[in-house]
Amino acid sequence: xxxxxxxxxxxxxxxxxxxxxxxxxxxxxxxxxxxxxxxxxxxxxxxxxxxxxxxxxxxxxxxxxxxxxx
Numbered sequence: 001x002x003x004x005x006x007x008x009x010x011x012x013x014x015x016x017x018x019x020x021x022x023x024x025x026x027x028x029x030x031x032x033x034x035x036x037x038x039x040x041x042x043x044x045x046x047x048x049x050x051x052x053x054x055x056x057x058x059x060x061x062x063x064x065x066x067x068x069x070x
Contacts, residue, residue: 003049010056014063017056028052030061037061 004021011019011028018029021043028039039061041048055061 001044001046003046003053004043007049007053007056010053014056026052028056030056 004026007026007028008019011017016031020027020029024043026041026043026049030037030039039052041052043049
């Protein structure tokens with residue numbers, strides 16, 4: 001659970017991302033319909049949360065270059 005704050009900060013900087021935390025699960029919705037992806041992980045799994053943060057910052061779900069976060 002230590003990484004949830006970091007994940008919240010990353011998500012807050014990206015208007016196309018929705019973060020939901022409920023019943024021990026973290027759901028991150030990335031993108032816009034119809035290509036929206038939902039990523040679910042357990043909120044106590046810091047390794048998975050850290051990996052998700054990495055994917056949002058540098059990996060498959062990183063912001064496209066030239067697209068500025070507001």
